[in-house]
Amino acid sequence: MNIELAQVSRWYGNVVAVNDITMTVGPGVTGLLGPNGAGKSTLLHMMAGFLAPSGGTVTLDGNRIWHNHEIYRSIGLVPEREAVYGFLTGWQFVLSSARLHRLPNPDDAARKALALVEMESAKDRRIETYSKGMRQRVKVAAALVHDPQVLLLDEPFNGMDPRQRMHLMDLVRDMGTAGKTILFSSHILEEVERVAQHIEVLVAGRHAASGDFREIRRRMTDRPHLFRVSSSDDRRLAAALIADVSSGAVSLTEAGLEVQAVDFRRFTRLLPKVAKEADVRIWRISPADEDLESVFSYLINRSG
Numbered sequence: 001m002n003i004e005l006a007q008v009s010r011w012y013g014n015v016v017a018v019n020d021i022t023m024t025v026g027p028g029v030t031g032l033l034g035p036n037g038a039g040k041s042t043l044l045h046m047m048a049g050f051l052a053p054s055g056g057t058v059t060l061d062g063n064r065i066w067h068n069h070e071i072y073r074s075i076g077l078v079p080e081r082e083a084v085y086g087f088l089t090g091w092q093f094v095l096s097s098a099r100l101h102r103l104p105n106p107d108d109a110a111r112k113a114l115a116l117v118e119m120e121s122a123k124d125r126r127i128e129t130y131s132k133g134m135r136q137r138v139k140v141a142a143a144l145v146h147d148p149q150v151l152l153l154d155e156p157f158n159g160m161d162p163r164q165r166m167h168l169m170d171l172v173r174d175m176g177t178a179g180k181t182i183l184f185s186s187h188i189l190e191e192v193e194r195v196a197q198h199i200e201v202l203v204a205g206r207h208a209a210s211g212d213f214r215e216i217r218r219r220m221t222d223r224p225h226l227f228r229v230s231s232s233d234d235r236r237l238a239a240a241l242i243a244d245v246s247s248g249a250v251s252l253t254e255a256g257l258e259v260q261a262v263d264f265r266r267f268t269r270l271l272p273k274v275a276k277e278a279d280v281r282i283w284r285i286s287p288a289d290e291d292l293e294s295v296f297s298y299l300i301n302r303s304g
């Protein structure tokens with residue numbers, strides 16, 4: 001199934017959380033990547049029918065999602081926040097989700113969903129006794145109980161230990177291979193890399209990039225990199241680097257020497273050579289713009 005967003009915006013008072021987004025999410029696993037506050041949760045909630053768009057339309061195979069009860073049978077949402085009563089057992093929680101969907105055989109459906117996330121043995125314990133990873137899995141079971149074609153997951157791997165994470169990643173990948181439409185949000189590039197081939201990038205409510213993971217990763221590494229270098233003689237090193245045309249923009253700041261390298265692979269080879277020739281010792285070299293925010297803002301400036 002295809003989720004389609006056409007010029008979708010959502011604002012909360014004066015805050016524009018999602019700004020004029022047009023995208024299609026089809027079968028397989030798609031990663032929704034963006035820094036905190038980018039609008040990922042807002043977007044997922046609109047896709048799940050929990051939130052009305054302020055502008056534009058969100059449809060599933062051509063049918064409007066907002067206020068369309070029939071369509072909720074096809075969608076499952078795993079929310080980021082704990083919206084689970086701790087006094088319920090895992091079994092009671094998943095069963096109540098099955099009943100809410102008015103499934104003909106709720107017991108059977110709940111059993112299947114709990115088995116899928118390997119939670120059968122802990123199903124009779126109260127949720128408040130669960131680890132973060134177990135809570136996450138029980139939420140996935142509740143979202144899957146009606147076997148939806150579309151599964152939306154908001155930061156599903158947060159707080160999980162590596163084994164739990166691996167298990168959920170395998171589950172998500174398998175469902176994607178089986179043809180379900182899966183969209184999960186994350187602010188961690190490596191996490192998205194392991195599960196999704198296709199990614200959509202959001203920055204400050206805007207759609208910054210879309211496409212194959214490797215292609216976007218390449219655009220991220222090929223962008224100009226800013227390095228901070230400290231050495232035995234920054235001034236001299238700066239002069240030597242400026243003399244070499246291919247090293248990029250060089251500036252001396254209070255924090256030390258900063259170099260904007262257009263081709264960073266080349267620069268990392270060039271720097272030791274230039275330093276040696278100038279008889280300067282390098283103490284430290286660190287990327288000055290490696291945080292996700294700057295990578296994302298680079299992407300959005302290119303695409304916008």
Ligand SMILES: Nc1ncnc2c1ncn2[C@@H]1O[C@H](COP(=O)(O)OP(=O)(O)OP(=O)(O)O)[C@@H](O)[C@H]1O
Nearest residue numbers: 012015016017034035036037038039040041042043
């Ligand atoms: N109910 C609300 N009322 C007012 N502002 C909101 C509300 N929900 C979200 N926002 C604001 O909308 C913007 C987008 O928030 P959203 O939670 O969708 O982002 P996100 O990418 O999911 O971030 P995070 O990973 O931190 O949850 C933020 O500036 C947030 O403060």
